[in-house]
Amino acid sequence: MRTILVVGGGYAGFYTAWKLEKKLRRGEAKVIIVDPRPYMTYQPFLPEVVAGSVEARHAAVAHRRHLRKTQLINGSVTTIDHAHRTVQVQPAVGESFPLAYDILVVTAGAVTRKLAIPGVAEHAIGMKHVEEAVAIRDRMLTAFDHAATLPRGPHRRRLLTVTFVGGGFSGVEGFGELMSLGQALVKKYPELDPAELSFHLVEARDRILPEVTDGPGRWVVEHLEKRGGHVHLNAQLRSATDGHIVLSTGEEFDSELIVWTAGNGANPMVHNHTDLPIDARGQVVVRADLRVGTPEEPIEDAWAAGDDAAVPDLAIERPGAATVPNAQHAVRQGKLLAKNLIATLRGRKARPYKHASLGVVATLGLGRGIFQWHGIVIKGFPAWVMHRGYHVLAVPTWERKVRVLAVWITAVFYGRDIVSLASVQHPRQAFETGGEPARATADTRATPDTRAIADTQAIADTQATADTQA
Known part of the structure; x- marks a missing residue:
């Protein structure tokens, strides 16, 4: 054998x-x-x-x-x-x-391609694995909880600012979905003003979604900006030290959540x-x-x-x-x-691989999407339905198809769950402290649970190291 x-x-x-x-x-x-x-x-x-x-x-x-x-x-x-x-x-x-x-x-x-940009390794998180996607969601939910306890000002503004670096499919889809979640989530927080939300997408080239043609690419930019997003084209990230974003265009702002999707290596x-x-x-x-x-x-x-x-x-x-x-x-x-x-x-001849593209489809948030196959372009809700339909068929095994469909059907009636589970990254904290409140640190800046973030990043870094070896 x-x-x-x-x-x-x-x-x-x-x-x-x-x-x-x-x-x-x-x-x-x-x-x-x-x-x-x-x-x-x-x-x-x-x-x-x-x-x-x-x-x-x-x-x-x-x-x-x-x-x-x-x-x-x-x-x-x-x-x-x-x-x-x-x-x-x-x-x-x-x-x-x-x-x-x-x-x-x-x-x-x-593997995720990282560049030697100050602050990226310390503060950014990728979006290639499940644990990273979960951490991104939990960080934003936790940031909303913390921002709701603060008065208006730079600290609260930082907590409500999200930055995606990379305008490929991963970055655009993640950006659109997270912006959709944030804009729905703020309605649950009467303490917060929707105008305080700030979502930034940074792309070094003069366009996003290189897999689609110029026209649909421009439409996606206009669509995201119409919904309140800031799309920075021809812009490179120069620094992310301490969460302070510096772009090659001269723009600067603070961002609590930085997601790195600038390609694979x-x-x-x-x-x-x-x-x-x-x-x-x-x-x-x-x-x-x-x-x-x-x-x-x-x-x-x-x-x-x-x-x-x-x-x-x-x-x-x-x-x-x-x-x-x-x-x-x-x-x-x-x-x-x-x-x-x-x-x-069995002594037979191997066949060559040849596959013509079935087109590209992307989600841009709940109920929004874009599809292109050659000269055919479909936008908005129909494209979003096509995205969900294609991927529920493509995900392997009927067991997974049924589970995903069940969650989608439940969400139609009850909406998306908005509970942050960032605390699962340090499950022994309550046991160790015996219920005592966490002691304030010297840094008075109100940020999401820094220990959870550090632990999440450590897990992601460990997995990235394993991927590099494997």
Whole structure:
């Protein structure tokens, strides 16, 4: 029996293993997945997790619930030595160990790309994982609670200011959903004035949503600004020290919540710690059939897909074009990779990957969205319905579809839940203090629970480190 090792359990890795389980014959091959997280994150739901429209756990698909024939290792692959068919695994607990395999599948994904901007590492939070989306929501809810106890002034204004850096799909969807939540939430706080809310979206280019054409992109900017958002185009973040935002345009303001969505970078493990061929962007060089290597020099028993693979885009008639790193491609590449693995195990020929885009759809807040397919553009409520319909169909497993639909139906009658659970980041505080009120610090500035924020950031940083290794 041959051992198939899948490095990474995200979109491409999960679907590869899931389809292999269904198609492999008994005793034909053994499948192992190594990933630091015990679940696959359905990232298109993260903006709705931020807004409270989807429960956090419903955006995560548990590996052990659905991959029942696959051996799961909770850890990170730190080195790939394909010449000797071995990887080094750092488990969540214990010493690292070597793991041998016969066939390698690299689906480690990408990592959040951070720039060396003062204050970003200390104060910003990403939006790539479930725990980050939950923390963003809890921070804003906690900020509202604290702002309601303060008189008008700079401290209260800071608490009610949110900044997103990055105008791609992740940033625009998160920005639109959080602004929608904030504007609905302020109605529950008679102490606060809706005019005090301030939402900023910072983008270095002259447009947002590069996946859509210029016209729809301009409409999204106008739509967000009409709703009260501030969209800063051709603007770069120069500093975020102590939450004080300084832009290249000269604008400055204080912001309690800073969300960093300025793109993805190559996975450092794939880029720096493998003997596989890597391109200039740090991605694995892949043929059209998802085998690692080039048409002239394929690498035997090595495959790759998803965000860490430079898969040729056969649907675009342009030499050297590669598929964009999104869920549409990762899911379909994972499914095809499983089929190609089985085909080669049984002596058949692997098929090339070719997928024409189904269009792009984005949520801009509750009841608002945009869809584009070639020259067809749909805006507003119909596009929002299309967004929800597409993603409830796309999220894997009927169990997750039913759970998400149940939350959406409940929200129609009762609205979104507005409870902050930031305190779960330090569950022993009440036990340790015995109910005594927290002692005031020397810093009199009223900010959300700084201990919860620090703990949340520490968790996110730990997970980011694991992702970097895996």
